[in-house]
Amino acid sequence: MRIYPNAKINIGLSVTERRTDGYHNLETVFYPVGLRDVLELNREEGPKRVCYFENTGIAIDCPEDKNLVVRAYKLLASAYDLPAVRINLFKTIPFGAGLGGGSSDAAYTLKALNEYFELRISEKGLENYASRLGSDCAFFIRNRPAFASGKGDVLEDMALELDEYEIVIVKPDCKVSTAEAYAGISPAKAVFNLRELNLLPLTAWRKQVKNDFETTVFAKYPAIRKVKEELYNRGALYASMTGSGAGVFGIFPKGDVVLDTLQGNIIWRTDRSVK
Numbered sequence: 001m002r003i004y005p006n007a008k009i010n011i012g013l014s015v016t017e018r019r020t021d022g023y024h025n026l027e028t029v030f031y032p033v034g035l036r037d038v039l040e041l042n043r044e045e046g047p048k049r050v051c052y053f054e055n056t057g058i059a060i061d062c063p064e065d066k067n068l069v070v071r072a073y074k075l076l077a078s079a080y081d082l083p084a085v086r087i088n089l090f091k092t093i094p095f096g097a098g099l100g101g102g103s104s105d106a107a108y109t110l111k112a113l114n115e116y117f118e119l120r121i122s123e124k125g126l127e128n129y130a131s132r133l134g135s136d137c138a139f140f141i142r143n144r145p146a147f148a149s150g151k152g153d154v155l156e157d158m159a160l161e162l163d164e165y166e167i168v169i170v171k172p173d174c175k176v177s178t179a180e181a182y183a184g185i186s187p188a189k190a191v192f193n194l195r196e197l198n199l200l201p202l203t204a205w206r207k208q209v210k211n212d213f214e215t216t217v218f219a220k221y222p223a224i225r226k227v228k229e230e231l232y233n234r235g236a237l238y239a240s241m242t243g244s245g246a247g248v249f250g251i252f253p254k255g256d257v258v259l260d261t262l263q264g265n266i267i268w269r270t271d272r273s274v275k
C-alpha cells in the first residue's frame, strides 16, 4: 500500500515548563499542510517481525534502526505477531525544519500497519503508541487542527480552517536540532491562550501569537529571521517560524502573492498561482 505522510505547522508555541523527565510542557496549535512524503509498505516473505527499509529522496541522517518508520514497525511488532514488511520512504519533507516530517512518517506507519494487517487498534490506541515514538507523533494520527499541550501529545480538536488563504513554507539553508532549540529556552507562562486562536481574527495574530523558540533560534540563525521579515514585506497576514525551526511559513490572502527572491527556498505552497 502507498501512503502520503504530511507535514504540520505550529501556529504559536509557548514553552511553559521544564519537566522532570527531561522534556518540556508546551502549548501550541498544530495545523496539517499538504507537503508530503511517500511511503510504500508491502508484505514480504521471510521471518516474522522484520522490516526491510529503504530511504529514497532526501537522505535521512540517522542509522536505519533509529528511523522513526522502523521504530514504529518494531513497536507494533513487540505487541503483535507481524509478518515481515518492506518499506520504501521517499522523503521530501526536510528534517530539522520544524515540520514534523519524521513524526508524521511514524504515525502513518502505525496507521498503515493497523489497516494492512487488520490489527483493530483504536484511534486512542494508535495515539498512545505514537506518543511513545515522539512528542509530535500523536497529532498525525487524527491529523486535524488541534490545540496541543503536555509534551505536545495532549490534543484537543480545534475548528480552524485556513482554506481561504495561501500558505507558503520557506526553508532557509540551515537545520535546527529540536533538542538544541529546547535547551536554549527559558520556560514561561503563555502570554496568549492559544485555545482561543480560532476566535481571534487572523489579522490580529501578528500582534498576539508568538513562537517562543524564535528569540534564541533567530539569534543563532539570522537567516531565519530574515525570511520571516521578507514574508511580511511581501504581504503575509501572519508569518512565523514553525516548531523549533528552521522552516518559516507565511499566510497570505489568496491571489497576487509575489515571492521572487525567496523562490529558491520555497518548499511548498498551497496554490500554484503564487508567483
Ligand SMILES: C[C@](O)(CO)[C@H](O)COP(=O)(O)OP(=O)(O)OC[C@H]1O[C@@H](n2ccc(N)nc2=O)[C@H](O)[C@@H]1O
Pocket (backbone or CB within 6 Å): 010, 022, 023, 024, 025, 026, 028, 098, 100, 103, 133, 134, 135, 136, 137, 150, 151, 152, 178, 179, 182, 243, 244
Ligand atoms: C518543536 C516541536 O516540533 C513542536 O511541535 C516538538 O515539540 C518537537 O517534537 P519531536 O520532534 O517529536 O520531539 P522528540 O523527538 O519527542 O524529542 C526530541 C528532543 O526535544 C526535546 N523536547 C521535545 C518535546 C518536548 N515537549 N520537550 C522537549 O524538551 C527533548 O530534549 C527531546 O529529547
Ligand SMILES: Nc1ncnc2c1ncn2[C@@H]1O[C@H](COP(=O)(O)OP(=O)(O)OP(=O)(O)O)[C@@H](O)[C@H]1O
Pocket (backbone or CB within 6 Å): 060, 061, 062, 066, 067, 068, 069, 094, 095, 096, 097, 098, 099, 100, 101, 102, 103, 105, 106, 136, 176, 177, 178, 179, 243, 244, 245
Ligand atoms: N523518517 C524520518 N524522517 C526524518 N527524520 C527522521 C526520520 N526518522 C528519524 N529521523 C531523525 O530525526 C531527526 C529530525 O528530528 P527533529 O525533531 O530535529 O526535526 P524535524 O523533522 O524538524 O521535526 P520536528 O517538527 O518534530 O521538530 C533527523 O535528523 C533524523 O536523524
